[in-house]
Amino acid sequence: MPKIDLLKKENIREFVTEKKTFYQDLLGSFSKGEKLLAVLIDPEKAQTESIFHFIQLLNASIATHIFVGGSNVDELITDVLVSEIKKHTQLPIFLFPGDVTQITEQADVLLFLSLISGDNPDYLIKKHVASVSKLRNSKLEVIPTGYILIENGKETSVQKVTGTQPISRENLQQIVDTAKAGELLGMKLIYLEAGSGALHPITGEIISSVKKDLNIPLIVGGGIRSKSQLENAYIFGADLVVIGTAFEENEAFFEELKIKPRTKTKE
Ligand code: 1GP
Numbered sequence: 105m106p107k108i109d110l111l112k113k114e115n116i117r118e119f120v121t122e123k124k125t126f127y128q129d130l131l132g133s134f135s136k137g138e139k140l141l142a143v144l145i146d147p148e149k150a151q152t153e154s155i156f157h158f159i160q161l162l163n164a165s166i167a168t169h170i171f172v173g174g175s176n177v178d179e180l181i182t183d184v185l186v187s188e189i190k191k192h193t194q195l196p197i198f199l200f201p202g203d204v205t206q207i208t209e210q211a212d213v214l215l216f217l218s219l220i221s222g223d224n225p226d227y228l229i230k231k232h233v234a235s236v237s238k239l240r241n242s243k244l245e246v247i248p249t250g251y252i253l254i255e256n257g258k259e260t261s262v263q264k265v266t267g268t269q270p271i272s273r274e275n276l277q278q279i280v281d282t283a284k285a286g287e288l289l290g291m292k293l294i295y296l297e298a299g300s301g302a303l304h305p306i307t308g309e310i311i312s313s314v315k316k317d318l319n320i321p322l323i324v325g326g327g328i329r330s331k332s333q334l335e336n337a338y339i340f341g342a343d344l345v346v347i348g349t350a351f352e353e354n355e356a357f358f359e360e361l362k363i364k365p366r367t368k369t370k371e
Contacts, residue, residue, distance in 0.1 A: 126196055126213045126245050127292060130344070133168075134321045139338045141361075143167045144200065144325070144348030145189065146174035146300075147181045152188050158355070159192040165358040171346055172211065173200030175261040179208060186210035199244070200346075202265060204235045207244070214244045215293070217251040220286050222268025249293040249323075250286025254279060254306060256327060260299025273304070276313055283314045283322075294318060296342075298326025301349045305333055308340035315341030331360055 124132075133140055143162050150158070162170065170193065172186055186197055187210040198213040199206060207214060219227035239246060253262055253270040263270060271278050283294045296306045296314060305327040315322050324337045325346030337345045350357045 126198075127247050129196075130293075130321055134343045139342070140168040140344040141166055141334070142169035142171045142198065142323075142325075142344060142346045143351055144171040144173070144300075144346050145185070146348060146352070147172060147185045147206070148174045148176060149352060150185060152181075152185050155185065155188055156192055158351075159189055161355055161358045162351075163193055163195070166361055167195065167358075169344070170195050170197045171200040171215075171348075172197060173202055173206055175202040175265045179205045182206045183208040183210055202262075204231050204238070207235055207238050207242075209242060209244065211244060214239070214242075214246045215249045215295070216246050217249050217295070218286070218291070219253065219262075219266055219268060220250045220282055220289075220291075221252040221254070221271050222266055224266050224268050227266050227268070247293060248291045249295055250283065250289070250291040251295045251297060252279065252282055252286070253297050253299065254310065256298040256305070257303035258299075260302065260326075262297065262299055270299070273307065273310065276310060279310055280313050280317050284317050287318055287320050291320065293321050293323055295323040295325065295346075300326060302327030305337070308336055311337060311340035311342055329357075334361065 170189060172182065172189070186208050189197060190210060196213065197211045198215055199208065199211045200215050201207060201217070216232065253268065255270040255272050271282065286294050294314065296310065298304065298306050306324050311322070311324055321343040322341060323344045323346060324342035328334055328337060328345060328347050329350040334345055334347070
C-alpha cells in the first residue's frame with residue numbers, strides 16, 4: 105500500500121479540510137451507543153412567523169436533530185420555513201419529504217426515502233428519478249433510507265397519500281425481512297414508521313427483532329407521546345427517535361423530556 109507523507113503540505117491540506125458527513129456523525133453516535141432525538145416539524149402545521157419560540161424550546165431541549173417534512177406541502181413553504189429555522193439553531197436539519205416538491209437547498213440532509221413496505225412504484229423509484237434534476241448539482245447530503253410503514257390501529261396520511269398498505273404489526277418476520285432487504289439493497293438507514301399521530305407506536309418486540317438483524321442505524325417514529333414510550337424505543341434498540349405531534353400539541357413536553365437520551369441499548 106502506498107504510504108502518504110503526512111508532512112507534505114498538499115497532504116496536510118487534504119487531511120485538515122476533510123469534513124465529516126452528517127451520516128458519519130450519525131454512525132459515530134451509534135457506535136458509542138448514544139441515543140438521538142429528532143423533532144419533526146410539518147410545514148403544513150408550523151407557522152413560519154412563530155417558529156422562533158418553538159425553536160428556542162427545541163434548542164434548550166434534549167433534541168439532537170430537526171426533521172422537516174409532511175404529506176402535502178409545496179416547495180416554497182418548505183424553503184421559507186427551513187431558512188427561518190436555520191437562522192435560530194445549530195442543530196442539523198434533515199428533510200423528510202412527502203414529495204419531490206419539498207426538496208430545498210436550505211437543509212443539510214435529504215433522507216432519500218423509499219417506501220419499501222409498499223408496492224407503489226412512484227414511492228419506490230419514480231419520485232426519485234423525478235428529483236434528480238434538483239439533486240444533480242445540489243449541496244444536500246443525500247442518505248438513502250428504507251421507509252417501512254407499520255399498521256398502528258388507524259389509517260395514516262402516508263397510507264392515504266401513497267395508496268399503499270402498511271405491514272401488519274403481527275407479521276414480525278415480514279417486517280424484519282423488509283428491513284434487511286433495504287440494507288441489502290444498499291440503504292444507509294431504516295425508518296420504522298407507525299405514522300403521524302399513530303394510536304400504537306412501534307412495539308418493543310418489532311424494534312428489537314429488526315435491530316438484531318440489521319447492521320445499519322435504525323430510526324423509529326410515529327405515535328410516541330410520553331417519556332416512557334421514548335425510553336422504551338431506545339431500550340429496545342432505536343438509534344434515533346422521531347417525535348412530531350406530541351411537541352406540536354403540547355410544548356411542555358420539551359420540559360418533560362429533560363433527561364439526556366444517552367443511554368445504552370439493552371444487550
Ligand atoms: C411521523 O414518525 C413521525 O412521520 C412522527 O410521528 O407525529 O406521531 O410523533 P408523530
